Amino acid sequence: MFETITTRANHLVDPHLHVWAWQIPLYLFLGGWVAGLLILFGLKLRRGARPARDSVTYPLPWIGLGLLSLGMLALFLDLEHKLHALRLYVSFEPSSPMSWGAWILLIVYPVLVLGALLDPPGALTRRFPWLTRAARSIRWTPDRLRLLGLVAIACGILLGVYTGVLLSSLGARPFWSSGLLAPLFLVSGLSAGAAFAHLIARRSDEQRQMVLLDTRLLAVELALLLLLVLGLVGGGAVQKEAAALVLRGPLTAIFWVLVVGVGVVLPLVVQLLAIRGRVHHQPVAPLLVLGGGLALRFVIVWAGQASHWLHG
């Protein structure tokens, strides 16, 4: 029998963690985006009525299913031992964010499926008649719709927060060791959801609603980003070194240009101009928000892996 003892002297961990490539940031982005879509969908259901077919909320569960599946595929590709993923479902570890995440994802799927089955589109029911039978098997009273909405909002918040907690719980990486990551990822996910809804909205009232919502979320996201950096700058020597990664280090330009400039400030300005009627609604701003959200996950994952407690 061979026994391997792993200590901190592991080339994958010290001095820099480099076990996560593109798959994890992509998954975190898609997960946050789906969280935003779920919350928007849940908010629509609080009136106790199904979304109208011309409403932007109508396709959100279907789109959420597609995006989440893409994210799960990215997560699956990242796994070294793919079948070990099943072990996450044989127990629940309250102190493990990964265990929370695995179970949250398991709840999110049925909620999205229920949302999708509220009123399946004709193009799908003609091809798959069982969808109609499945949809009719549930009697959707206003109270049940409101309940589904509440569950969707709760799942969205849990999913959005979990993507941030997953990183911030890894205290061995100073850049991630901040309680602000959870609200930052939640707000960024919500912003991505609102931006996407703005992008696909056909009704002008919904377009205005989504622009207003996204503008407020972008303002909050900007404040959280600045607080995250300020919190690190105001910390000890290792936190200051972690902050230096985005203040003068190798991730400075990508953080301030792609994440803050292109992903938050520019769309914020463009949308403020659109709200005041100075420019027409353009797909540019929501596309920038989505690109910025993706860049945010990449920068945070890279910066966290590069930061360490070995001062100097």
Add this chain to the structure above:
Amino acid sequence: MHAPFFKFGAFGDEVGLIWAFVLGIGFGFFLERAGFGSAKKLVSQFYLDDLAVFKVMFTAIVTAMLGTFFLSRAGLLDLALVYRTPTFWVPQVVGGLLLGIGFVVGGYCPGTSVASLATGRLDAAAYVSGIVLGTAGFALAFPALRGLFHAGSLGARSLPEALHLPVGVVVFLVVLMAVGGFVGAQALERRFARIHPERS
């Protein structure tokens, strides 16, 4: 504090890219606000009935020139440290002609096409795609074009060096040329606006 800031170590490459972004966004914003996001406005200078592009660009050149000249005289800017693109007159003449033809045909120059694309114009999207394809084509054809690329090397030269005149005299002459250009442009606009009234 003395300029150029980058050369004196006020910031590094990464922060330099942030400044490039801020300046680029500012440049694009003012181009668009000046109406230069419209291909019709831009090509008007080739019909000589609206020379706004010529006037704005020449004003920018003169402003930058006077700014650097007076800052240098005040001891705030070391002109010797300002980067100057080396002159390779043969490829620069060929490239200038190609860019000019592209400008007339497509209605944009590279900067205005990006500013226009940001406002969602599809013709600008086609133009920018052309720039990307052209750049890729040039990169692929570079081994064959290497001779042309390095032809006519004159080093990094400035007008005062080439003309053997003091910097102040060249600055004065360029300002005179700009004033003359603006007066001439006004006259041309009046004349060609009468010839092509349907375009004004």
